[in-house]
Amino acid sequence: MALTEFELIARYFAAQSLAFKRSCVALGQGDDGALLQVPDSRQLVLSVDTLNASIHFPEKADAFLLGQRCLLVNLSDLAAMGAEPVAFTLALSLPEVDTDWLEKFSRGLAAVAGQFNCPLIGGDTTRGPLSITIQAHGLVETGQAILRSGARPGDDIYVTGTLGDAAVALWQLQGDSRLQSSPLSEADLACLQRAFYQPDVRVELGRRLAGIASAGLDISDGLASDLRHILKASAGAAPSNGTDGEHRTELGAVLNADAIPLSDVFTRLVPAEDQLLLALTGGDDYELCICASPQHKRALLGLANQLEVSLTLVGQIVQSPGLKIRLKDGQSVELTEHGYQHFS
Amino acid sequence: MALTEFELIARYFAAQSLAFKRSCVALGQGDDGALLQVPDSRQLVLSVDTLNASIHFPEKADAFLLGQRCLLVNLSDLAAMGAEPVAFTLALSLPEVDTDWLEKFSRGLAAVAGQFNCPLIGGDTTRGPLSITIQAHGLVETGQAILRSGARPGDDIYVTGTLGDAAVALWQLQGDSRLQSSPLSEADLACLQRAFYQPDVRVELGRRLAGIASAGLDISDGLASDLRHILKASAGAAPSNGTDGEHRTELGAVLNADAIPLSDVFTRLVPAEDQLLLALTGGDDYELCICASPQHKRALLGLANQLEVSLTLVGQIVQSPGLKIRLKDGQSVELTEHGYQHFS
Structure with missing residues (x-):
């Protein structure tokens, strides 16, 4: 050197x-x-x-x-x-x-x-x-940190910003053939670059969620994968079936496909049939996923509005384990940890 | 994976x-x-x-x-x-x-x-x-951390343990031809391995040095190099020669070659003519170098004795900049930052 x-x-x-x-x-x-x-x-x-x-x-x-x-x-x-x-x-x-x-x-x-x-x-x-x-x-x-373990059945699930943009940026970097309209316009390229290298981290919103959010995390591996961390960490202790000890039952979640926030560049560049899966499983979003009791809905949306952060209600925490997606046609599919073949 | x-x-x-x-x-x-x-x-x-x-x-x-x-x-x-x-x-x-x-x-x-x-x-x-x-x-x-910046002219300089053993371990790992008596005995190999992988970190001694040590650091790049960090960080603010602002004068140190603590395995395996330089400039010792006013000498040696940590007085901080080594024959040589040719 x-x-x-x-x-x-x-x-x-x-x-x-x-x-x-x-x-x-x-x-x-x-x-x-x-x-x-x-x-x-x-x-x-x-x-x-x-x-x-x-x-x-x-x-x-x-x-x-x-x-x-x-x-x-x-x-x-x-x-x-x-x-x-x-x-x-x-x-x-x-x-x-x-x-x-x-x-x-x-x-x-x-x-x-x-x-x-x-x-x-x-x-x-x-x-x-x-x-x-x-x-x-x-x-x-002290005692006010937002943990993954505080979600309760009935809580609403919110995400900030839009999902999947960084995943599209990776498609672009890796020359993925699924990317529509290539070469990209300067504006689209700038948009993708910003999503990957300069994510809008939600520091101010996060700091003001004490007393409002029951649980939260940042989405680095894709909402589906990260939400699972909340479901596991927030597992409740239920009486086991007659044996000693406790059995911690994992929570579940239902997400509304229609509600997942997608950017304009995302919907233009990603084929329609790939959009939902990419938005839910593409990594590197660095948006927040927040759970909160419905009683806080107004306060939460007001706060986001005041801070000019886009915040979208995408689903609910439920008692029954598993991650379900409610599709546009009313059908529900389950997103399992190891395969997404339901979607292909 | x-x-x-x-x-x-x-x-x-x-x-x-x-x-x-x-x-x-x-x-x-x-x-x-x-x-x-x-x-x-x-x-x-x-x-x-x-x-x-x-x-x-x-x-x-x-x-x-x-x-x-x-x-x-x-x-x-x-x-x-x-x-x-x-x-x-x-x-x-x-x-x-x-x-x-x-x-x-x-x-x-x-x-x-x-x-x-x-x-x-x-x-x-x-x-x-x-x-x-x-x-x-x-x-x-609060306020009791041992910093590099507290040394004062007249302070004694101490080191824990022995120096250079990890450097010999590196010679052995790298098959350096200067290593005497090869192949090594099982006992010597174990000793070198311990010096490199399991250094005796001085946590308990360090914790009890508050109010005694004026400055200190751990020796990772060799005593000569690390002591220089103390001399720089402890530079005093002296009036400059008539211009505005201050001129920070670096301190100096004198080390007694005779006093540098060497292990038995070190003195057996390293040729006599290489010993001083290797002990002063070989890295990875993870022993402490501690500066303290002479008034604390008794307390410091008593503490080391109580904790069964070997602690050796090796020199003094002096006003005049530079790192001088007092050799066995009474001669002094200066150890500069970029060359040790005085010793070869």
Whole structure:
């Protein structure tokens, strides 16, 4: 490496645009560890994500966009817990020192760090295949974090934004033949790129869901898969059939196919017969899935409206296990964990 | 992958041996984030380290030993800050699911996690070249963390344990021809392996250094290089020569070559002419380097004695910049940042 590790950190990661001061950060970069001061009535939320080249992003991805995406996907986890972002750490493995890449990547990080007042407080820079691990730290009022385990039968299920756009972006990146109208217009390309690299993470909405949402998470593996985490985590403890111990019964959900929010670019580029499945199972949305008692419907929609976040009621939590989709023709199909052949 | 990510986590990383409960951990694995409760009078210390295959450890390294090393090197950073370990996160990239490797690796982690009451509270498991990033979290009394910036001229410099053993272990792993008496005895091999994979991290000593140590860090890049971080961070603000602003003058240090603690295996296996340089510049020691005013000498040595930690006075912090070594013959040489030709 032409630059030493310390020179590299000083030049790209200890700059004021990334290593800025803020309350709760008692000590940032430069020692054996960073120091956070957590106010009395708060808990610290920690969330970590790794993005590997050619697994999670193309090796030649634009470094500025990549820097944004890396931090945004972590902030999305904080949003899903209802936390205010405070600071992040970065563990970066680089095959070589590419100053152009580093300059762009650190600018991408700084753009998001500045937007959310979330400075870089520490990390590790090492040689190795390109890999980016970020841990984001946020604060919630003690006991007010939005967990996956609070959903109850009868709760409404909402999602923010539209689903499936990042999956279409992946189709485009991978040259998937199902993509309609190719080559894409500049505007469509920009739209897909934004969906993949610059998801609208719902930090402000998340922070204001305390006392309203019964459960929530961010949609990273597709709504169908992620909703299942809520159904499992919110399983109720029911008396077992006469034996000792408890049997935790998983909850179920019914989603209305018609209600799944789809973007204009999505409906134009994805064949009609693929749309529902892609929207429910395509990953990387980083929208929130929120469960809430029907009594909070008005408050929740009002809040979303006030924050100018699109929020759509897509279904309900039910007592009977399984994930059912109510199709347009009134028919219901079950979406199982291991196959979606019902849809083909 | 034969196992899904969730099955893999459930089997190897959510087991009771790793995901155990302890105070301050309000929520562990399984949600979008973990929750830590930091007591009122404490600050949270965070430290992150990445180990990449074939850069930081041999691709074929024993997974049980590797699991121990990964967590120990992070706990060493907490020790250097004077913190009590609380919990850690793990970001693991795996080229494939090797259940034998995972079983051993997770057992290695669990051995250390259990010893230090430091459970695994979250993480990310992804596909990619073998890479292990751990972030450790600890607690210190507010304002009591041991920083790099507190050293003052006249302070004594101490190191724990012996230096250079891990560097010899690397010689052995890499088949370095300088290694004397090859093949090694079983006992010597075991000693080197322990130095590399199971360093004695000084957590208990670190926690008890508040009010005694003026500065400290753990030795990961070699004492010479790491001590320089203290000299830079502890630079005093002196009046500049008539211009506005301040000029921060770096401190210096004098080390006594005779005093550098070397192990028996080190002195037998390393040629006499290489010993000093290897002990001062070989990495991966994970011993503590501690600075303290001479008035604390008795308390410090008494504490080390009580904890059965070997602690050696190796030199002093001085006003005049640079790192000087006082050789056995009374001569002094300067160890510069970019070359050690004085010694060859």
